[in-house]
Amino acid sequence: MTLPRIGVFDSGVGGLTVLKAMAAQLPAHYLYFGDTARLPYGTKSAETVARYAIGATKFLEAQNIDLLVIACNTATALALADIKAAAHVPVVGVVEPGAAMAAEVSKNRAAIVIATEATVSSHAYRNALRQHGLEAHEKACPLFVPLVEEGWIEHPVTEQVARIYLGEATAQAPAGADVLVLACTHYPLIAPLLRRIVPATMEIVDSAASTAQVVRKMIEENLASHPERSGLAPATEPSRRACPGLVEGTSISGAMPSASAAMSSAAHRTFRFYVTDSVEKFKRLATRFLGRQVDNVEHVDLGG
Amino acid sequence: MTLPRIGVFDSGVGGLTVLKAMAAQLPAHYLYFGDTARLPYGTKSAETVARYAIGATKFLEAQNIDLLVIACNTATALALADIKAAAHVPVVGVVEPGAAMAAEVSKNRAAIVIATEATVSSHAYRNALRQHGLEAHEKACPLFVPLVEEGWIEHPVTEQVARIYLGEATAQAPAGADVLVLACTHYPLIAPLLRRIVPATMEIVDSAASTAQVVRKMIEENLASHPERSGLAPATEPSRRACPGLVEGTSISGAMPSASAAMSSAAHRTFRFYVTDSVEKFKRLATRFLGRQVDNVEHVDLGG
Numbered sequence: 001m002t003l004p005r006i007g008v009f010d011s012g013v014g015g016l017t018v019l020k021a022m023a024a025q026l027p028a029h030y031l032y033f034g035d036t037a038r039l040p041y042g043t044k045s046a047e048t049v050a051r052y053a054i055g056a057t058k059f060l061e062a063q064n065i066d067l068l069v070i071a072c073n074t075a076t077a078l079a080l081a082d083i084k085a086a087a088h089v090p091v092v093g094v095v096e097p098g099a100a101m102a103a104e105v106s107k108n109r110a111a112i113v114i115a116t117e118a119t120v121s122s123h124a125y126r127n128a129l130r131q132h133g134l135e136a137h138e139k140a141c142p143l144f145v146p147l148v149e150e151g152w153i154e155h156p157v158t159e160q161v162a163r164i165y166l167g168e169a170t171a172q173a174p175a176g177a178d179v180l181v182l183a184c185t186h187y188p189l190i191a192p193l194l195r196r197i198v199p200a201t202m203e204i205v206d207s208a209a210s211t212a213q214v215v216r217k218m219i220e221e222n223l224a225s226h227p228e229r230s231g232l233a234p235a236t237e238p239s240r241r242a243c244p245g246l247v248e249g250t251s252i253s254g255a256m257p258s259a260s261a262a263m264s265s266a267a268h269r270t271f272r273f274y275v276t277d278s279v280e281k282f283k284r285l286a287t288r289f290l291g292r293q294v295d296n297v298e299h300v301d302l303g304g
Numbered sequence: 305m306t307l308p309r310i311g312v313f314d315s316g317v318g319g320l321t322v323l324k325a326m327a328a329q330l331p332a333h334y335l336y337f338g339d340t341a342r343l344p345y346g347t348k349s350a351e352t353v354a355r356y357a358i359g360a361t362k363f364l365e366a367q368n369i370d371l372l373v374i375a376c377n378t379a380t381a382l383a384l385a386d387i388k389a390a391a392h393v394p395v396v397g398v399v400e401p402g403a404a405m406a407a408e409v410s411k412n413r414a415a416i417v418i419a420t421e422a423t424v425s426s427h428a429y430r431n432a433l434r435q436h437g438l439e440a441h442e443k444a445c446p447l448f449v450p451l452v453e454e455g456w457i458e459h460p461v462t463e464q465v466a467r468i469y470l471g472e473a474t475a476q477a478p479a480g481a482d483v484l485v486l487a488c489t490h491y492p493l494i495a496p497l498l499r500r501i502v503p504a505t506m507e508i509v510d511s512a513a514s515t516a517q518v519v520r521k522m523i524e525e526n527l528a529s530h531p532e533r534s535g536l537a538p539a540t541e542p543s544r545r546a547c548p549g550l551v552e553g554t555s556i557s558g559a560m561p562s563a564s565a566a567m568s569s570a571a572h573r574t575f576r577f578y579v580t581d582s583v584e585k586f587k588r589l590a591t592r593f594l595g596r597q598v599d600n601v602e603h604v605d606l607g608g
Contacts, residue, residue: 037352038342045582048341146450157468160461278349 003268004219005029007060007068007089009053012039013282014145014185015071016289018094019271021212022069026219027268031063035302037276040145041074042116042184049118050079054086055302059274065089069215073183073207074116077124090218095124097214098181098207103132105203108176111136112169115183116145125183137177139169141184148186149285154193162190162197179203189289273297307572308523311369311393312336313360316343317586318449318489319375320593322398323575325516326373330523331572335367339606341580344449345378346420346488353422354383358390359606363578369393373519377487377511378420381428394522399428401518402485402511407436409507412480415440416473419487420449429487441481443473445488452490453589458497466494466501483507493593577601 006028008019012035019032033056035041041049053075060068068091070076070083076093084091102111113125113136120140129136144165147158170177180202182188188206195204271294275282279297286294310332312323316339323336337360339345345353357379364372372395374380374387380397388395406415417429417440424444433440448469451462474481484506486492492510499508575598579586583601590598 037348044341048581142454143447143450146447150446157461157464160464164461277352 003028003270004067004222005031005063005065006215006219007057007063007065008032008071009035009056009060009068009075010070010072010185011035011041011052011075013149013285013289015069016286017185017188017206017208018069018071018211020290021209022215023269023271025212025216028219029270030272031060031065032271032273033060033300034273034275034282036278036282040116041072041078042118042142042145044074044118046078046122049075050082053079053083057083057087057091059300059302061088067092067215067218069211070094071185071208071211073124073185074118074122077115077119077122092211092215092218094185094207094211095128095183097210098183098205099125099128099132099134101205101207101210102129102179102181103134105205106134106179108178109134110174110177111179111181112166112173112177113138113181113183114141114144114165114169114187116140117142119183125181129181134179135174136181137169137173138183139165139172141165144190145184145186148189151288153189158190159193159197162194166194166197177202179205181205181207183207271296274300276300276302307332307574308371309333309335309367309369310519310523311361311364311367311372312375313339313357313364313372313379314374314376314489315339315345315356315379317453317589317593319373320590321489321492321510321512322373322375322515324594325513326519327573327575329516329520332523333574334576335364335369336575336577337364337604338577338579338586340582340586344420345376345382346422346446346449348378348422350382350426353379354386357383357387361387361391361395363604363606365392371396371519371522373515374398375489375512375515377428377489378422378426381419381423381426396515396519396522398489398511398515399432399487401514402487402509403429403432403436403438404518405509405511405514406433406483406485407438409509410438410483412482413438414478414481415483415485416470416477416481417442417485417487418445418448418469418473418491420444421446423487429485433485438483439478440485441473441477442487443469443476445469448494449488449490452493455592457493462494463497463501466498470498470501481506483509485509485511487511575600578604580604580606 008015008030019030035052035056038052066089068087068089070093073094076095080093111129111134117140120138126136126138143161152158178201180198185208188208191204273296275297279299283294283297312319312334323334339356339360342356361372370393372391372393374397377398380399384397415433415438421444424442430440430442447465456462482505484502489512492512495508577600579601583603586601587598
């Protein structure tokens, strides 16, 4: 059996939390593209983000991928339809899996979504949650990404910032909100800190882990019907119905797969990384995200 | 007399502190280019920054500028020589004016430089200060820009972060360091907060205000010899010798020109802004930086 080739796209290193969650569940060749020369997408317009994401999609398709994961909330929120229209392989975004998981675990049908400014402005999560019958308040937390990239994962400043952001979010949230959606791929790294701040009755849903489960499901279903690697059936963003197992397993924050689990069985997983800016800086941050030494990083230039 | 046309280039809104300082001193047509679709430059490689900056230089030259100010520490630090080689007008960066000012005010010939990661990695300030006979410790402060852009100018979190960064910087600084160089154009906005944290004996030098003084000097000297607008004499980055008045006036932080001073005599100053991403977001941030409503903002697309 030939392993599937899974393209993973993000503006930078955040999508590595999605890669890590997938690698823990699914043997595959992973091709990760980090558009580090043009990050962060979180402050950019929809047109700009779509243009960048489609450029990366074309690049990954030229590497012969079977499926593309948009492991970037901003790109999914602002440009998923454009990316799907331009792509020739099935495309999975991170918004719908996170929303579906939130719907699974919320008793009160009310959620708080924390994300970058662009993801919040797009209202992609509010709209997706509404499809599942949940009301949501979306809160932009622009300092979390730089705090994570500074390495202040367990730091008093990060805790103070989190208390301010979550205090503001809670004050504006719909009554009874009982689920917190981490709608930025950087946020799983501060999930333990957030867990200490939010009430014990509040579930934390991590869209990185939720997406990994959806992708595993898609690949497994496809392999069951086509044992050798072949073009996967074109897919729309998977619906809750398509993923009955979504609530189980690793999708609740705090249950991120460990580095050893994620990176074991190396013979059944290969990793290749492409970045548009400094290889060294990517290696340094990626090591923090994946919890292991990262090699096999190549610089590519998409122009601009 | 025709007013000079001064191009001002930055990756985003930070260069507006340089624009504000210039506008307070010098009647001119100001054309500001903020490469907001590709910010921040502070995390990017020298090659990428040079490519972006030269694209912006070509755009501003096509708008008929007489002089170009690289109002961005990262672009100056990483790409000034490349920009000068590509430009057909005199180019002024922000590094040398800040270093010259620090040399003027330091008694102990020792400085602390705070900046973005890329500016620090380039050691542009350390090298420039050494030319003036000063030793320096350079400290990266990656959280200051997002804190300023969040609007947390006078905020306990910003103060806590500043105490951590400056504590680390002081511990590693050369003995007797008596000047703090704000080597990022965002930092003048938190200068009052920094002033409360550093010892009273430490001078704070603001490279935005220092650069404005150098530009005024260049324009005045040129106008004295050529009363009508004409091509300015090609210039290298101005040396301390060329700017005898550098220590006077507004260059010490805390003496940033007021919004009313900067924007008075409107008849003798015009402003035009070009940005590569959202016009609305730029207007919102620019209003905070300039302390006045900002209009006349146009979106441009340089590709990529």
